[in-house]
Amino acid sequence: MALIDGWRAPPPDPARAGWLGAQVYAHRGLHDGAAEENSPAAFAAAIAADLGIECDVRCTRDGRAVVFHDATLDRLAGRHGRIDGLSVGEVTGTRLAKGGETIPTLRDLLDLVAGRVPLLIEVKTERGRSVHRLCRAVRRDLEGYTGQAAVMSFDPRVGRWFALRAPHILRGLVVSEQNGRTFSGLVRRHLALWHARAQFLAYDVRDLPSGFAAAQKKRGLPLLCWTVSTPVLANIARENGAAPIAEGAGLAKLPAAS
Numbered sequence: 252m253a254l255i256d257g258w259r260a261p262p263p264d265p266a267r268a269g270w271l272g273a274q275v276y277a278h279r280g281l282h283d284g285a286a287e288e289n290s291p292a293a294f295a296a297a298i299a300a301d302l303g304i305e306c307d308v309r310c311t312r313d314g315r316a317v318v319f320h321d322a323t324l325d326r327l328a329g330r331h332g333r334i335d336g337l338s339v340g341e342v343t344g345t346r347l348a349k350g351g352e353t354i355p356t357l358r359d360l361l362d363l364v365a366g367r368v369p370l371l372i373e374v375k376t377e378r379g380r381s382v383h384r385l386c387r388a389v390r391r392d393l394e395g396y397t398g399q400a401a402v403m404s405f406d407p408r409v410g411r412w413f414a415l416r417a418p419h420i421l422r423g424l425v426v427s428e429q430n431g432r433t434f435s436g437l438v439r440r441h442l443a444l445w446h447a448r449a450q451f452l453a454y455d456v457r458d459l460p461s462g463f464a465a466a467q468k469k470r471g472l473p474l475l476c477w478t479v480s481t482p483v484l485a486n487i488a489r490e491n492g493a494a495p496i497a498e499g500a501g502l503a504k505l506p507a508a509s
Contacts, residue, residue, distance in 0.1 A: 260414065260448035262471030268421055270399050271451050271494065272473035274369050276303035278498040279320065287327060287349040289318050294355075294363055303369040305477070305496045308357050310385035315339035316357040316392055322377065328354075357392045366398030371453070371475075371496070373425065374404040386412040393420060403453050410447025423475070424449035428458040437463060453477055456484050459491045468492065 280286070280293025281300055287293065289306055297304045307320040312335060319342070324332045329348040332341075342354050355363075357372070364370055374389060376382050386409060393400060402413055403423035413422040424447045426440060440463050444452075449472070454464050456476040468474040476488050479497035488495040495501070 260450060263421060263450040263473075265471075268401075268450060268473060270369055271401060271421065271423075271475065272492075274303040274494055275502070276305045276369070276371055276475070276494065276496040277502065278305050278478050278496045279307065280304055281502075282498070285350060287347040287352065289320055289355075290347055290350055290352045291355055291359070291363060292350055292352060294360060298364065298367050301368065302502075303371065304360075304364065305371040305373065306360060307373045307375050308385065308389060309334040309375050310388060311339045311342050312336055313338050314384045314388055316385060316388040317342050318355045318357055318360050320375065322375075357389060361392060361396050361398075361400075364398060366396075369399040370401075371423075372400060372402045373453075374402055374406070374409045376404060376406040376409060382406060382408045382412055386416070390417045390420065393417075401451070403451070404447075407443040407447035407449075410449050414448035421450050422448065423451040423453055425453045425477075426458075426464070427455040428461060428463075429455065451475065453496065454493065456487055456493070456495075459487050459493065464491070464493075 277297035279288035281296035282288045282293040286296060294304055306318050308316045309319050311317055319334055322333055324330050327347055328345050334342060343356060345354055374385060401421035401423060403425050405425045410422040410424055413420050424444055451473040452464060452467055453475040456479055464474055474493045475496055476493035477496040479485050479488050479495040479501035480499050481501050485501045
């Protein structure tokens with residue numbers, strides 16, 4: 252791996268990125284029986300609890316970033332339709348099945364947070380489709396935002412896009428070792444890290460401890476982990492020095508951010 256290691260981006264400046272690993276993040280906001288995931292109520296509850304926020308963004312047909320996890324509306328809104336096939340007005344006019352709130356844009360979320368808590372933005376992409384329009388929309392919305400915010404994705408093309416076009420925005424790689432605990436899987440992780448020019452990792456907590464994650468943490472990359480949903484997983488996050496992206500019982504067992 253020596254050649255690949257030589258191509259990696261340098262670790263981020265701790266003064267600029269230290270907040271990443273020193274925070275507890277509410278996964279898709281602090282959602283429960285009353286508030287839907289990625290909803291304004293879930294985000295407001297996370298802010299009230301002084302928790303960082305992890306959210307998902309997708310691109311509408313007209314090139315706007317909206318806060319939504321799935322590619323389609325079916326599961327969360329009870330109606331058919333792909334996010335990328337609808338205009339921003341059609342998406343933001345759609346009410347979530349639980350809670351009845353409308354789907355926010357990324358700009359709406361930034362206005363709500365207003366720098367009060369850190370924000371992780373997971374950029375959701377699809378294989379074979381360009382990442383440019385969504386990355387550009389996210390960059391545009393983050394222009395002038397002075398709070399702590401970072402982007403991340405499973406797709407290393409996203410990190411590469413921000414490294415080339417918006418290097419001032421912290422960028423991370425989301426990683427799972429599922430079906431990849433082989434030498435070829437390790438090579439793919441190194442290549443993804445190189446391609447993304449990642450400045451932090453968000454790791455599947457079920458894969459910890461991980462030699463790959465530990466090596467990158469030792470090199471200076473902040474390590475986060477998802478989704479911490481039980482007390483056992485909360486202990487694993489703590490033992491591996493990973494900042495938790497948590498929900499439910501896992502969140503309840505974690506100490507508040509200092």
